[in-house]
Amino acid sequence: MRVNPAADPATEVSPRLPEVVARRLSEDPTVTSDVAETVLWSLGSLGHRDAHGPAGEFDAAGVFLRAIRVRGFRGIGPETTLHVPPGPGLTLVVGRNGSGKSSFAEAAELALTGGNRRWDGRSAAWREGWRNLHEGESARIELDLLTEGDDPELTVVKEWAPDADLTQAVWTERGTGVTENDSAPFDVTRWSSVLDLYRPFLSYSELGALVDGKPSDLFDALHQLLGLDELTRAQERIRARRLELERAARDSRQERLDLLGALEQVADDRAVRMARLLRPLQPDLNAVSRHIFGTVDDTIGPDGLRAIVRLTLPTSAQVDEVAARIEECGADVALGSTTDAEADLRVLDLLRRAREHAGVVGDCACPVCGRGTLDSEWAEAADASIAQLTARVDALTRARDQLNRAVRAARGLPDHVPQELDFDPSNPPTVDTGAVRRAWADWAALTGAEYTPDLADRLRGAHTRLVDELELLQQGTRKELDRLDEVWAPLVPRLATWLDNAREVALRANELRTVKRAEDWLKSATAGLRGERMAPLETTARWIWRTLRQQSNVELGAIRLQGNAGTARRVLLDVTVDEVDGAALGVMSQGELHALGLSLFLPRATVEDSPFRFVMIDDPVQAMDPAKVDGLAMVLATVARHRQVVVFTHDERLAEAVRRMQLDACVLEVQRRERSVVEVRTSSDPVRRYLADARSLVRTPQLPRAIADELVATCCRSAVEAASQSRARRDLLATGMHHREVERHLEEAFTTRAMVALAVMGVGYNVDNLNKFLARDEKWLVSVLRDVTAGAHVPIGRSMRELISDTERFLAWLVR
Structure with a gap:
């Protein structure tokens, strides 16, 4: 009986994704250059990989199964070999329950994948009973494979010592002409990626799980199979960057609110001003920086207070020295200031003025009395009188000069009230400088004072009061500085760190907007590509379902992938029951569910890009009615035209359907005798x-x-x-x-x-x-x-x- 060749499962090789995405970006007029660059950046590290290529290097291709050799594993005792014809074709391995046929299937899966889906989620008893009871000394699985290339023969071996656990096997592989002693360790990393993507094994327990398992598992498997895993990783990369930028902005906002709360608890003028700066949703970061790092006019903060602490005055010794000099010179002036001396000074002053006048105008009448002439004779007599009077008042003159110098020295001691003591009335000072400013004003007033006998005492008194007031002020200022250090200083590093992060957030604001637009575009593009690439697999799955379902009233329509990376993901099956839309999974029989699972498995396992040219299915017939068994035989025979299909079943109906429909197949019969002796013979080919x-x-x-x-x-x-x-x-x-x-x-x-x-x-x-x-x-x-x-x-x-x-x-x- 011939099979319709138009129904052959086939899928086209998808083009490489980076070129597809780049072309769609260039053709989309709504995409800006920054969005395009972001999308291509997300694909950057992935762009040199083939669309279906796994993450690691896998150089084997065209892998066929040649033999499964088993000893001491599950239901097989002494070593037994299951030879299967390598190359495309259908092989049925039949035998009653307990004959050991499924042990071959489980052994092949374990040898190649390192695990067994049938045991996943089961109790420990399933894994503990892996050794054969009659051949417990050693266990060994040997898988002979045939591959394309210069090294076509490949043997994978798993062997356990007598006391080894299931996970303690020696796992090796060897190629053509390599002896067992020269075997290399099995390269799990090399095989795992292709086994995850193109898994060729399907057990009975997996048939139902393909449909009613976790929705995201089937979605991820199909998404990866379609060659869209690169887009998934690109979406994850963009999403991770978006979350990173959003998290930074969110953390910055939250830290600003936390800082505001902390600043409101601090009785510090700087904290008040900082809180005022941080209150807007978009604070002035430059103003915040100036306030943190002291580039603002801070006359009442720590800088102003430290300036008060740095204020100095002349020492008491310096003031006493100047005051004593004033007193000494004053005493000398008082001692020399007699009535005659004062008269002599007045006469001396008058003569000097007249002499200067005569020197200017020449001979003239006396400008005072108008009598007499100021001539040369008079000038000679005047000079003699001036010399005589000068000698007589010299001591008093020197005393007065010394006193003037002492007064000038006293005037040089005080200074004007320093700016450090002046505060803006709108910003009340944290210390009271009023007493010091008044004392300093009294002290500064002495800078213009004339000599009085009490000047020295006033100098000493003003200095003493100012020293006392300034010392009290500086003591209080130091305590205030200590207090501010305790409450303000811990906030400064937090503020500085927040400022750095806020500046970074501000710089990345445009990037965040671009990343969001790029993420939306990539999600939309992924959905479009997904639909295009799903179409061939969907066509194959629907053909398999139509062939399998036979008399079922459930019709399978479109198969759609819904969701994206980071969201809820599932596979939507468009099904109808008696031409009415409904939740078909709820009304399907177990056989229909298994048929649907097979419809989803075979297109995945037989895509052209898979390096595995074989599929191994364990017990797919069990829950199917006779009509579906005929459909299953048709599907398997069609797939076997291009693939090596090995089916394990205890149900004779499949072998009978193959014979009745005259489909080419090799039928191997497995029999188990006493003490787990398993024999394999060819029943039909x-x-x-x-x-x-x-x-x-x-x-x-x-x-x-x-x-x-x-x-x-x-x-x-x-x-x-x-x-x-x-x-x-x-x-x-x-x-x-x-x-x-x-x-x-x-x-x-x-x-x-x-x-x-x-x-x-x-x-x-x-x-x-x-x-x-x-x-x-x-x-x-x-x-x-x-x-x-x-x-x-x-x-x-x-x-x-x-x-x-x-x-x-x-x-x-x-x-x-």
Whole structure:
């Protein structure tokens, strides 16, 4: 029976995402350059990866399963090997419950992935019973794989010592020509990424979980499979940056409010002013900086108070020295100031003025009395009188000069009231400087004082009062500084830190707006790309569901991914029940749920980019009704045209459906004997089926002989062709040839002889040389092949029973 080739599951290779995103950015007129740069930045570190490429390097491709060799694991005791035909094709592994068939499936999954989904979430008893009871000394799993490339043979081994736990296995891998002693440790990192993305294993317990498990799990798996995991990481990167910027702005706002609360509790003028600056939603950061770091006019803060502390006065000794000098000079002046001396001074002063007048105008009448002439004779007599009087009053004159100098020295001691003691009335000072300013004003008033006998005492008194008042003020100021240090100083680092962060937030405000717009654009673009890339998988899933559901009244429509990174994510299944929209999952039978799960698994596991060319499904038939089993056989046979499909089942219905529908499949039967001895034998394969059909035709007397002979020869020819294709596929894949190349060579071998030549001579065969090649080995091979190819058209010179027997001999030689 032929399968509709149009229904083959296939997906196209998606283009690389960075180029797609860059093109869409350039084509969107609403996108500004800063938004585009942000989106491309989010993809920057991811842009050199293929759209479907995993995060790590994985150089294996075209991986087929060749054999599973098991000892001492689960239901298998002595070592048993399950050989499966490598290359595309359907293999059914059948056997009753407890025969050990699922142990092969679990062993393969454990050897390649390191875990087993069937055991996940189960009790410890599931994991503790992993050793076989009859072969408990050692346990070993060996997985033979066939890959493309120069090193096609790959063997993965897990082996446990007798006392080792499940997680304590020695896990190794080895390639072509490598001995077991030279095996390398299994590279978990290399395999994990592709196994997560293209997981080829599906157990019975997973069938339901694919549909009714966590919604986000299936979403993430499909999203990654579609090659959109780069966009997911880009969204996460943009989202993380947005959250970082928003968190910084939010923290800055909260810290500002916390600082306002703290400042209101501080009885400090600086705190009052700082609170005034911080109160607006957008504070003046430059003003805040000036206030924190003291570049404002701070006359009442610590700088002003420290200036008060730094004020100094002349020492008492300095003041006493000046006062004593005034007193001494004053006494000398008082002693010399007699009546005669005062008269002499007045006369001396008069003579000096007259002499100066005469010197200017020459001989003239006396300007005082008008009598007499101020001539040279008078000038001579005046000079003699001046000299005499000067000598007589010299002591008093010197005393008065000394007193004037002493007074000038006293006037140099006081200073004007310093600015440090003056405060703005709108900002009340934290210390009272009134007494000091009054005392300093009295002290400063002495700068213009004339000599009086009490000047020295007034100088000493003003200084003493000022010293006392200033000392009291400075003591209070120091205490106030200490108090302010206790309440204000701890706030300064907080304010400085907040200021730095606030400036950074202000600088990043534009970036935050850009990041938000970029995030919105990327979410929208992701949704569009997701829909485009989901379409082929959706088409395949719907075809599988239609084929599987058979008589089910549940129709599967669109499959949509809803949500984005950082939000609720789920897969929306557009289903109808009897053409009415509804919650189909709630009314589906278990068999329908499993069919739906298979519809979602196979498109994921068989995408073109997967390095695994095999899928392994354990017990998919159990809950399906007979109609769905037929659909399942059709689906598996179609997938097997391009994939190696290995199905484990205890249900005979699937094998029966394959035989009844004449679908090509290899059926392996697993039997378990005493003490966990497991045997595997071939129950059916295309070659056996064709030979069995030939024997059946020979034993059918109702058929006319000519027709029976033609049909028997056709069956023998089909058996030879099937065996030739199997050997050619096996040998060519073993050379590392890409599976597409293998299939191309098989398709180009149009005739039976060409297929045999490809199998025994390789891709460089020449059909004309086939007989010579066969004759070199066994001459009878030539005649058997001739009769097999000709018997379907013309009578041959041998009986059909003999032809069947010779065909079996030919096949035994061919597949050796």
